[in-house]
Amino acid sequence: LKTLPVFEDIVKARIRIAGKALVTPLLESPVINTRSGGRVLLKAESLQKTGSFKFRGASHFIARLDEQTRKQGVVAYSSGNHAQAVSAAAQQAGVPAVIVMPEDAPRVKIEGTRFYGAQIVFYNRLTQSREEIAATIAEESAAVLLPPYDHPFTMAGQGTVGLELVEQAAALDEALDAVLIPCSGGGLAAGCSIAMKAQSPHTAIYCVEPTGFDDTARSLAAGRRVFIEEPGGATICDALMLPTPGELTFPVLLANLQGGLVVTDTEVQQAMAIAFHHLKLVLEPGGAVALAAVLSGKLDCRGKTVGVVLSGGNVDTGMFCAALRNAEQLD
Amino acid sequence: LKTLPVFEDIVKARIRIAGKALVTPLLESPVINTRSGGRVLLKAESLQKTGSFKFRGASHFIARLDEQTRKQGVVAYSSGNHAQAVSAAAQQAGVPAVIVMPEDAPRVKIEGTRFYGAQIVFYNRLTQSREEIAATIAEESAAVLLPPYDHPFTMAGQGTVGLELVEQAAALDEALDAVLIPCSGGGLAAGCSIAMKAQSPHTAIYCVEPTGFDDTARSLAAGRRVFIEEPGGATICDALMLPTPGELTFPVLLANLQGGLVVTDTEVQQAMAIAFHHLKLVLEPGGAVALAAVLSGKLDCRGKTVGVVLSGGNVDTGMFCAALRNAEQLD
Numbered sequence: 011l012k013t014l015p016v017f018e019d020i021v022k023a024r025i026r027i028a029g030k031a032l033v034t035p036l037l038e039s040p041v042i043n044t045r046s047g048g049r050v051l052l053k054a055e056s057l058q059k060t061g062s063f064k065f066r067g068a069s070h071f072i073a074r075l076d077e078q079t080r081k082q083g084v085v086a087y088s089s090g091n092h093a094q095a096v097s098a099a100a101q102q103a104g105v106p107a108v109i110v111m112p113e114d115a116p117r118v119k120i121e122g123t124r125f126y127g128a129q130i131v132f133y134n135r136l137t138q139s140r141e142e143i144a145a146t147i148a149e150e151s152a153a154v155l156l157p158p159y160d161h162p163f164t165m166a167g168q169g170t171v172g173l174e175l176v177e178q179a180a181a182l183d184e185a186l187d188a189v190l191i192p193c194s195g196g197g198l199a200a201g202c203s204i205a206m207k208a209q210s211p212h213t214a215i216y217c218v219e220p221t222g223f224d225d226t227a228r229s230l231a232a233g234r235r236v237f238i239e240e241p242g243g244a245t246i247c248d249a250l251m252l253p254t255p256g257e258l259t260f261p262v263l264l265a266n267l268q269g270g271l272v273v274t275d276t277e278v279q280q281a282m283a284i285a286f287h288h289l290k291l292v293l294e295p296g297g298a299v300a301l302a303a304v305l306s307g308k309l310d311c312r313g314k315t316v317g318v319v320l321s322g323g324n325v326d327t328g329m330f331c332a333a334l335r336n337a338e339q340l341d
Numbered sequence: 342l343k344t345l346p347v348f349e350d351i352v353k354a355r356i357r358i359a360g361k362a363l364v365t366p367l368l369e370s371p372v373i374n375t376r377s378g379g380r381v382l383l384k385a386e387s388l389q390k391t392g393s394f395k396f397r398g399a400s401h402f403i404a405r406l407d408e409q410t411r412k413q414g415v416v417a418y419s420s421g422n423h424a425q426a427v428s429a430a431a432q433q434a435g436v437p438a439v440i441v442m443p444e445d446a447p448r449v450k451i452e453g454t455r456f457y458g459a460q461i462v463f464y465n466r467l468t469q470s471r472e473e474i475a476a477t478i479a480e481e482s483a484a485v486l487l488p489p490y491d492h493p494f495t496m497a498g499q500g501t502v503g504l505e506l507v508e509q510a511a512a513l514d515e516a517l518d519a520v521l522i523p524c525s526g527g528g529l530a531a532g533c534s535i536a537m538k539a540q541s542p543h544t545a546i547y548c549v550e551p552t553g554f555d556d557t558a559r560s561l562a563a564g565r566r567v568f569i570e571e572p573g574g575a576t577i578c579d580a581l582m583l584p585t586p587g588e589l590t591f592p593v594l595l596a597n598l599q600g601g602l603v604v605t606d607t608e609v610q611q612a613m614a615i616a617f618h619h620l621k622l623v624l625e626p627g628g629a630v631a632l633a634a635v636l637s638g639k640l641d642c643r644g645k646t647v648g649v650v651l652s653g654g655n656v657d658t659g660m661f662c663a664a665l666r667n668a669e670q671l672d
Contacts, residue, residue, distance in 0.1 A: 035366050037388065040429075041456065056621045057368065098371075118618070125372065286661075287449070290387045290654030292621040323621030327669060330617075331662035338658060 014262060015166040017208035020173055020201065023066075023166040026073040030102060031066045031170070034058050036178035039288040046304050048311030049184065052289065053175045056297055056323030060122070062249075063171055063198055063321050064095035064158070070167025071156050072103045080105045083153040087140040089115040090249055091322055092158040097128035108153065110144045118326055159197025160256035169201020175317050176209045186213040188309060189317035190271065190300035193217035193226050194250040196259030198321060203266035213317075214268040216309065218299040220245040220275065226255045226263060227270025235260050246275045246329065249296030249322060271309060273302040276340070281305050282330070283337030285320070292330065297322035345593060346497040348539035351504055351532065354397075354497040357404040361433060362397045362501070365389050367509035370619040377635050379642030380515065383620065384506045387628055387654030391453070393580075394502055394529055394652050395426035395489070401498025402487050403434045411436045414484040418471040420446040421580055422653055423489040428459035439484065441475045449657055490528025491587035500532025506648050507540045517544045519640060520648035521602065521631035524548035524557050525581040527590030529652060534597035544648075545599040547640065549630040551576040551606065557586045557594060558601025566591050577606045577660065580627030580653060602640060604633040607671070612636050613661070614668030616651070623661065628653035 015023075037052045055063040072084065083106035086096040093109045100107035107128040111120060112135045123130060133143050148155045157164055172189070179186050189206060191199040199217040206213050217226050222241040229236040237254040245251065255263060273281075278295050281302035285291045293301070300318045304311055346354075368383045386394040403415065414437035417427040424440045431438035438459040442451060443466045454461060464474050479486045488495055503520070510517050520537060522530040530548040537544050548557050553572040560567040568585040576582065586594060604612075609626050612633035616622045624632070631649045635642055 035388070044456075057366070061621050283658075286623055286658070290392050290623040292617055292623060327614075327617070327662070327665040331658070331665065334658040334662065 012258065013162060014258060015162045015169065015201070015204060017204055019162070019166040020169040020205045023070045024170045024173055027066060027069045027167060027170065030069045032058055033174055036175065037289055041288040042284065042305070046311040046316070048314040048316050050304055050311065050316050050318055051179050051182070051184065052301065053171060053317065053319045054291060055171060055319060055321050056291055056293055060091070060094040060098045061322055061324045062091040062095065062297070063168055064091045065099060066170050067164035067167040067197060068092070068095040068099035068156060069102070071161065071163040072099050072105055074163045075154060079154055083107060083151060084156045085110070085144050085147045085153045086156045086158070087144045088158060090119055091324055093119060093123045094126065096156050097123045097126035101127045108147050110140045110147070116326060119324070159195030160258045162258070165197045165201040165259065167201070168198045169205045171198060171319060172202030172205035173209065175202070175319070176206060179315070179317060184315045186210055186317045187314040188214040188216065190216050190218050190303050190309065191319045192250060192296055192299045192321040193219050193270070194252045194296070196226060196255045196263050198319070199267065200259040200262035202319070203262060207266050215266055216268055216271050217263065218271045218273060218303045220247040220250055220278065220299060221272055223247070223251050224270060224272045225253055227272055229255050229260060230264060230267060230270050233264065247278060247296040247299060249294065250299065271303045273299050273306060273308060276336070277302040277306040279333035280337045280340065282333040286334055291320065292323045292325065293320055294322050294325035295329070295333070343589065344493060345589060346493045346500065346532065346535060348535055350493070350497040351500040351536045354401045355501045355504055358397060358400045358498060358501065361400045363389055364505055367506065368620055372619040373615065373636070377642040377647070379645040379647050381635055381642065381647050381649055382510050382513070382515065383632065384502060384648065384650045385622060386502060386650060386652050387622055387624055391422070391425040391429045392653055392655045393422040393426065393628070394499055395422045396430060397501050398495035398498040398528060399423070399426040399430035399487060400433070402492065402494040403430050403436055405494045406485060410485055414438060414482060415487045416441070416475050416478045416484045417487045417489070418475045419489060421450055422655055424450060424454045425457065427487050428454045428457035432458045439478050441471050441478070447657060450655070490526030491589045493589070496528045496532040496590065498532070499529045500536045502529060502650060503533030503536035504540065506533070506650070507537060510646070510648060515646045517541055517648045518645040519545040519547065521547050521549050521634050521640065522650045523581060523627055523630045523652040524550050524601070525583045525627070527557060527586045527594050529650070530598065531590040531593035533650070534593060538597050546597055547599055547602050548594065549602045549604060549634045551578040551581055551609065551630060552603055554578070554582050555601060555603045556584055558603055560586050560591060561595060561598060561601050564595065578609060578627040578630060580625065581630065602634045604630050604637060604639060607667070608633040608637040610664040611668045611671065613664040617665055622651065623654045623656065624651055625653045625656035626660070626664070
């Protein structure tokens with residue numbers, strides 16, 4: 011079960027989630043092209059169901075379960091995008107779902123998760139372990155734990171982003187010189203890299219993380235999983251704060267990636283503002299890191315065709331408008 | 342030249358603008374469906390090049406010119422979406438363009454228009470007539486005036502929105518019971534209505550306007566073009582402030598539309614906030630009026646499949662964040 015997915019698994023995953031997850035559009039802006047000096051093709055996963063790529067992994071995971079297991083349901087822990095994705099994918103498949111969420115999770119994310127019908131179990135971040143609570147629920151109800159990234163089914167579902175990206179670029183007569191992918195646990199980057207190594211072997215693949223949470227960049231440089239004990243600062247990229255890459259995802263990343271790029275919160279806010287003005291898209295901070303890397307010149311895009319994954323758009327009003335305001339002051 | 346377009350003209354327009362304008366996605370949100378009680382399919386023209394449907398009309402108009410006329414260029418007057426659309430469509434076709442803009446137009450719209458390479462001629466709103474200036478330029482340079490709505494080429498190009506909407510709904514196995522279209526001069530609504538009457542004759546078509554600027558709703562009720570001398574108030578929908586429907590568009594609207602719906606600025610702000618939270622789209626006020634009509638129950642959508650055109654996304658930070666804030670206070 012824990013065999014790493016191969017290209018064929020991602021092709022099959024796409025068939026399994028067809029009509030469930032959306033084929034998101036590949037967008038472009040002449041302003042972004044001009045600023046970067048290249049042709050930047052933007053995969054708008056923020057327009058995916060529940061506002062992030064996480065829906066693909068959850069939907070595919072559930073599609074892989076047998077009928078008996080589906081009846082027993084799924085359980086997941088998450089304070090953010092994975093919670094809503096599992097809740098919605100489970101509802102769509104008629105599968106019961108329990109989501110373990112911190113009791114201080116943002117109201118909007120709790121409501122989003124509840125909207126799709128999942129049962130929510132709250133825990134205290136300081137005194138309780140969400141892994142233990144989820145494990146107990148899974149044991150008692152015989153429900154299956156649906157991991158946010160470190161599972162072959164999740165990775166294969168998330169990797170369909172890469173499959174679509176290569177094909178949509180090809181439809182524009184473009185081969186991708188590079189692709190930039192936001193990264194936390196690494197499921198999206200690992201899954202996409204498997205798809206791209208098979209379909210577009212000359213594409214240089216980079217993951218992108220926020221400053222202080224660049225565990226994957228450091229791990230890639232070190233050749234082994236680095237664990238960041240003390241991030242030495244905060245980030246607005248709430249979706250990208252894991253301290254170390256996944257056990258399953260990291261070997262894939264190490265084999266397939268060119269390296270890891272790192273962006274500051276200010277660069278992320280500027281990217282959110284560019285997406286607002288020139289793409290008319292709402293991006294959450296974590297969903298904008300790859301675009302931020304392009305706009306801040308972390309990768310030289312001049313003369314190149316570069317794919318960028320915009321991985322999510324779940325951001326509240328205050329955070330979003332603060333980003334637009336700060337970006338304008340710097341302009 | 343001034344013969345009203347028929348269905349075939351819109352089909353041909355689509356072929357002429359293929360690869361120039363984008364086929365924009367048809368989006369959906371379970372939250373919007375739940376609130377309206379129907380299935381609401383949203384045509385995201387805010388993701389069109391230059392951020393509005395205007396690009397389709399401009400691109401098609403230029404495609405219809407002969408080579409000699411193209412060399413002489415096009416001229417247009419607009420302070421907003423049409424200015425950017427003509428500038429970009431002209432650049433794409435290698436045609437010179439002059440845009441007559443008020444000297445107090447928002448900086449962002451001036452910069453957007455300039456970015457695509459058009460020459461800008463400024464005028465004073467209080468002392469000069471933009472029509473006269475544009476006519477003089479057209480005469481002196483032999484350039485063609487590119488009207489924002491009241492021309493068969495413009496209407497046919499804008500009508501491709503309706504063609505795509507019907508087909509994208511059909512791909513979801515849905516026939517549209519109703520469609521709601523933002524309206525100012527009426528080019529978009531008229532063009533779409535021609536496409537829909539041919540392809541989906543049972544769809545009830547409504548135009549939507551902001552309170553105080555409901556000249557089309559009043560004209561449809563009166564059976565003749567009504568001119569609103571004094572709007573008796575302001576609106577945030579800067580794209581929808583014309584005082585009367587077009588001379589060419591109105592007969593089409595009168596023949597094809599069920600009627601006109603009217604929404605308040607507050608309803609528009611709430612729709613912008615719903616689009617932000619649940620579609621992850623940036624909509625400008627005028628681009629959100631049709632969604633506002635659905636969400637405020639101006640049309641009973643229960644049990645129906647309803648198409649909604651989201652016509653544009655060109656809004657500045659201040660206006661956008663004020664809308665989100667006001668909507669939250671009402672929530």
